[in-house]
Amino acid sequence: MSRRSAVRDATAAVSGERGGARRSGRRERQQSHARPALWACLAAGFATLFDAVVITYAAPAVSASLGGSTAGVQWLLASFSLTFGLGLIPSGRMGDVYGRRLLFLAGLGIFLVGGVAAVVAPTIAVLVAARFVQGLGAGVISAQVLGAIQDLFTGRARLSALAAYTAVGGLAGVLGPVLAAVVIVTLSAQVAWRVVLLTPLPLVIVAFVLGWRGMPGPRARAKPPESERVWLDLPGIVLLCLVVVALTLPVVEPGLSGTSGLAVAGAAVLLGLVLVLWERRYARRGRLPLFAPALVRSRGFVVGNVVALLWFGSGMAAGSVVTLYFLQSPALSALVIALVFAPGALARLVGSLFSLRVVGRIGSSATVWLGLGLQAALFTGLAIAAPLVPNGALFVVAATAQIGLGIGGGLVEPVVRATTLSFASAELHGVAASFLQLTQRLAATFLVALATGILLTSSGVSTVATLQAALATCAVGSAVALVASADPAFRRAGTRAEVPAPLRRAAHTTPAR
Secondary structure (H helix, E strand, O other): OOHHHHHHHHHHHHHHHHHHHHHHHHHHHHHHHHHHHHHHHHHHHHHHHHHHHHHHHHHHHHHHHHOOOHHHHHHHHHHHHHHHHHHHHHHHHHHHHHOHHHHHHHHHHHHHHHHHHHHOOOOHHHHHHHHHHHHHHHHHHHHHHHHHHHHHOOHHHHHHHHHHHHHHHHHHHHHHHHHHHHHHHHOOHHHHHHHHHHOOHHHHHHHHHHHHHHOOOOOOOOOOOHHHOOOOOHHHHHHHHHHHHHHHHHHHOOOOOOHHHHHHHHHHHHHHHHHHHHHHHHHHOOOOOOOOHHHHOOHHHHHHHHHHHHHHHHHHHHHHHHHHHHHOOOOOOHHHHHHHHHHHHHHHHHHHHOHHHHHHHHOHHHHHHHHHHHHHHHHHHHHHHOOOOOHHHHHHHHHHHHHHHHHHHHHHHHHHHHHHHOOOOHHHHHHHHHHHHHHHHHHHHHHHHHHHHHHEOOOOOEOHHHHHHHHHHHHHHHHHHHHHOOOHHHHHOOOOOOOOHHHHHHOOOOOOO
């Protein structure tokens, strides 16, 4: 070998070592930045999820204290999810371009303002309005949480972060009802629900401090190029929410019939048509519409959203109606219900922590089928058992079913999220995560209102027959989600041959040979 060749080889080796060191340094810096950001995400997620689960336990005390009607209770339970969806898409897109920190902190501020307003609300109308504000803040927060996880983690680390987020939801599901129940049985109805709604607010302040220090800041350039300009499509978001409200109104207000009912139905159809025309026009102008073409054209992403919205909406609705039904039983206190149902929330936490291992053993598609099939079967079993066994035995059956539902939900959530979001390109991470959350929350708005409307009679009292009908509705939603998950485009995402790279790496617990 010539001296020149030896020098060239030595130079290349040194350059390779330097390049490897630079890449290793970048990975270490990203990991060191990702950890505090994840802690901020988990703290904010816990606060918002805690707030979402305690409202069902507070609802009877709110009704007793403020004299809310059945419709008022339905709006109280459904309002949070509606504006949650409203805040997702615009904040997700802004976070994609300008960084997560500012939007994350703004969302926490909005949530905190709405929470304080809810605590001091003098009427149920003001309380529902405050819940709308809190839902908006939670939507802004959630878009940054899922966007940051998409940005900062890849492969198995991403699925682990999503599983941690699901586990935090399980922990909130355990602590929230128990703490709310302790407050409700200890204090008077006039004070109890206010203390319950106050409980998560200190953690919001903690999340704010963590987010200030840990969330990714704004991008280096002050002004994005034309290709990265943020198009929020606010008219599209407002139109979609109006469609959901128009569809929900007949459920919340069963008195709408005849001319009024036809008018509302006609308004829903008209608004839907206007939304479609607007989205097409918006896209023709070269802007990114609410229904981003790249995502809407992805069959796997669309199917994943259908699966997620039916699974999430059915689960939220069933949890609300079962809890409300037993809260109206004079033989059961809120604390007993919370303690007996707590193992179900713990099971969700355990299921999420073991989801990676289950995916590695049976694959992501089978994991989703297992979780959804378990949920559909348990809802069906509860609906069948409701009129056949006395309330005491039904309570035991429902508590046992909660454990299975918790395990199934913990398995399904991180896998469905990771699979669905893996169809999105890097520049649409925040958009895709926000859209997924949007469909879930709007479905929850409708299904919670529908199920509670079926459960509660005009006098606000539930019966065994109405419980059975509400649970049957949730079982149908879960069964449709199970069928949808068998779609080839979505199912192939769980196979090693065709799964997108991030989930393929995440779906195996052992290194590739």
